[in-house]
Amino acid sequence: MSTDQLVHLLWTGLLETLRMTIPSTLFAYLIGMPLGVLLVVTRQDHIMPAPRFNAVLGTVINFLRSIPFIILLVLLFPVTRVVMGSGIGTRSVIFPLIISAFPYVARMVEGSLNEVDHGILEAAQSMGSTSWQLIRKVLIPEAMPSLVNGAAICMVTILGYTAMASAAGGGGLGTIAIIKGLNMRQSDIMYSASILLVLLVQIMSLAGAYSTKRIDHRNR
């Protein structure tokens, strides 16, 4: 394979990987973020206590989180076909990725929001904030640096899942490394695709850590 061909192959793979990772992360947050907020605020000692609801939600999320992605991919196959119009392909694999990632996102968000000092929330409560104002104007902004860091970690995790998406014809760098590289014994393809994946993970992690530090006003 010529260098041009290799570059083209990798570039296509990179785009496919991003096309799976970014929308999956966004949608996983669209679902996981509100659930993460609910996991925190409905705790007995928090701003909207609803301990029974909290226990049920926690259990459901733990259950979903315990299903390995590759199993979920297979289990969800019929549903994916209905929802995405097709069971396989780069676009279709987004659906199982979202379903697999949102419980993870919910726990991640929960962890970040738990870091917010309870005294700060009490101060906001003492000023006559509504619950919605507490969440939107205090809880989330105060946790923002940690939330951004968490988002970077989630994105990297989802990126890792996309490598397994080859099982459902997902494409991307992972598929290239496994199918073309490993199975067809083309080590140059396997290594370059893998290195590119590693670089991508590094860039995402660094960008996450940098943004986290940039937006945090706590230690200056």
Add this chain to the structure above:
Amino acid sequence: MESNSVPVAGPVIEIKGLHKTYVTTDGRVDALSDVNLTISQGDIYGIVGMSGAGKSTLIRCINRLDTPTSGDVLYQGRSVTAMNRAQLEATRRKVSMIFQQFNLFMQRSVAGNIRYPLEIARVPSDKADKRVRELLKIVDLEDKLNAYPSQLSGGQKQRVAIARALASEPEVLLCDEATSALDPMTTQSILALLQDINKRLGITIVLITHEMAVIRQICTRVAILDGGKVAEEGPVDEVFVHTQSEAGKRLFGILPEAPDEDPDMPSLRIVFDGASAEKPIMSNLIKESGIAINILSANIRHLGGRQYGQMLIEMPSGPHEKETVVAYLTSHGMTVKEVNTK
């Protein structure tokens, strides 16, 4: 020090038969037992007590950060415990609170912190900006508009917290150990600020502390809380001079156990109830009578050229000595009580 006289005014907060029991895995804690207090318009009302006396619980029941187990809190005659969410939120805008740990929003600038109460009350942006500047002027932090809390000292943080608490134009300011995390100098400046706010803006202040000095310095009335009960209550000067309760004596630093050490030495508690500060009464007494008096503890404060406070002394036994001392002190306008040896 200015006199702490208050114009006669109606009650702003009435606490009626308040009980609070915490149920934990280790059992029940009666944090408050039948607390009854009336806080009037314009008061700087001090609530003092040892750690764990229930002070925070009490102040948190006023704005319902804690829910009383039974009893009621009335704000302007309306039951806080019976309010629905909207009414409670409206009341909380009129009853602000500051904390020992400041509790500033760390991701908001100074201006952003002070702006928060205006934002949630949907005050238009230009009006809010103007108000933020006014408030920064009141707390003397105009140059810190764009700073972040992490860049401020403890005293500056508390000033921002005060400005933020004043943003909603409250009628009452609740202070939970607002100076306890500050050094003595900073404490003085924050207390002066609170007194200024009380006088200039007519805001009623409820102030919690474990330090008697804070009470004496700015409060008009005081309640001494001990084990969840009000041990003593009244105008500061009166409670200070005629301390009745054990809790009060402990907080004032009068040591009731001192006489145990030497039963042969009678001890007297002398109350300085506004005696003139011009004459050095004790040294004159020692000079004139020639009795070897030993001062065990003293807690005297000068208010407007007069002395308030208490002193615990012991002297050689003998009816003659004691009579002489009592007569001398009484003739100089002091109240003398023999401390009962337990």
